[in-house]
Amino acid sequence: MWSNIVDAKSIAKRATWLGCRVALPLLLALLSLGFVTTSTGHASPSAPLLPAAVSSQRADSAPVMEEFNGVLYIGWTGRNGAHNLNLMAYNPSTSSFSAAQVLTDTTIVGAGPSLSNFYNNLYVAWLGTDHRLNVGRYNMANPSVLANKVTLDEHSTNAPALTGFNGRLYLSWRGTDGRLNLMSSVDGSTFGSKITYIAALKTSPSLVSANMYMLVFWEEMNVNSNIVVGRYDPQNPMNLNPLVTLASTSQLPVGVAQAGVPEPYARIAWRTGSDAHIRLGLYESSSFIHNPVYTTQTTPYTPTLFNGAYLCWTGTDAAQSVNVASIHL
CATH class of the missing domain: 1.20.5 (Single alpha-helices involved in coiled-coils or other helix-helix interfaces)
Incomplete structure (x- = not known):
């Protein structure tokens, strides 16, 4: 025994x-x-990207993506002398792009447009050359001229953010005093009173609807520029609660998209101030990004996410080409 x-x-x-x-x-x-991979704050070196589709278009800002009438549209600021706004379609099945549609409206270098599908219309928000905020609707009958253009008596030095949420079109921006602002419209043309929060931000905010809430992302005005997330509740619009300060940092706005779950979560894409490589991950209401991924792609501007399925960015090549890739988070 x-x-x-x-x-x-x-x-x-x-x-x-x-x-x-x-x-x-x-x-x-x-x-x-x-x-x-581990669930710590360290990024995995793997890159869940399919081969990038590189367009012939050149951008002087971060590009954006939105779906309209079953078509994926990309918007960006052109590198021509006037810096016109541009739109083009992207076909995921063939990884191909349509010809660029040059809009008559212009902006400044580094200030790209924002797109939102609101009540089956494609809306565009941008910063005018006079630093005033504008909102217009893409008109397929006259595609070079935005319809129902509204020029607000609001100024900024950074590009605005735009998204549809809870039956309203929300516009957010960094005021000339450095504070976070938010206003909304029920019809895409008449905007109500703005809310100015005490939060001071370094760059443009980012908006994304998350379940019954809307999340607002921005960068703190500290040395490290930590990313901050505030939860907007339409029942209590004056307070962004809770506020979560992330361990991750960025000197530029972040790209955000829905997480696809019934929680106030979001997919996030960003780059740090010292490293141009694009990072991907999941925000799950904690101070650490979940499942962070460090990609091989680099950008001088903000990377953009659409629907958690596509990543769009301006390349660091000499032409600063507009790129798109499928992602798997």
């Missing part, structure tokens, strides 16, 4: 020793290759 116990213990020790000699190195190898 005692001999059997001793033999069993001896076998267990050998099994443990063998497991440490074999299993641990195997686990470390898998981690290094990106086949296994």
Whole structure:
């Protein structure tokens, strides 16, 4: 009996020793290759991107994506002298782009437009050359001229953010005093009174609807520029609660998209101030990005997400080409 116990213990020790000699190195190898990821704040080196589709279009800002009439549209600021706004369609099945539609409206370098599908209309928000905020509707009958253009008596030095949520079209921007502002419209042309929050932000805000709430992302006015997330509740619009300060940092706005779950979560794309590589992950109401991924793609501006399925960015090539890739988060 005692001999059997001793033999069993001896076998267990050998099994443990063998497991440490074999299993641990195997686990470390898998981690290094990106086949296994941890849930810490460290980014995985793997890149869940299909090959990028590189367009012939050149951008002087972050591009944006939105679906309208079953077509994916990309908007950006052109690199021509006037910096006209541009739109083009992207076909995911063929990874091809349509010809660019140059709009008559112009903006400034680095201030790209924002797009939103609101009541089956494609709306565009942008910063005018006079630094006033504008909103217009894409008109397929006269595609170069935005219809129902509204020029607001609101000024900024940064591009605005636009999204549809809870039956209203929301517009958000960084005021000339550096504070966060928000206003909305029920028809896309008449905007109500603005809300000015005490939050001070470094760059443009980002908006995304998340379940029954809307999330507002921005960068703090501190040395590190931590990313901050505020939850907008239409029942309590004066307060963004809770406010979550992320451990991740960025000197530029972040790209956000719905997470596709019944929670106030969001997919996020960003780059740091010192590293141009695009990072991807999931915001799940905590201070750490979940499942962070460090991609091989680089951009001088903000990367953009659409529907959690596509990543759009301006390349760091000499032409600053507009790129699109499918993603899997």
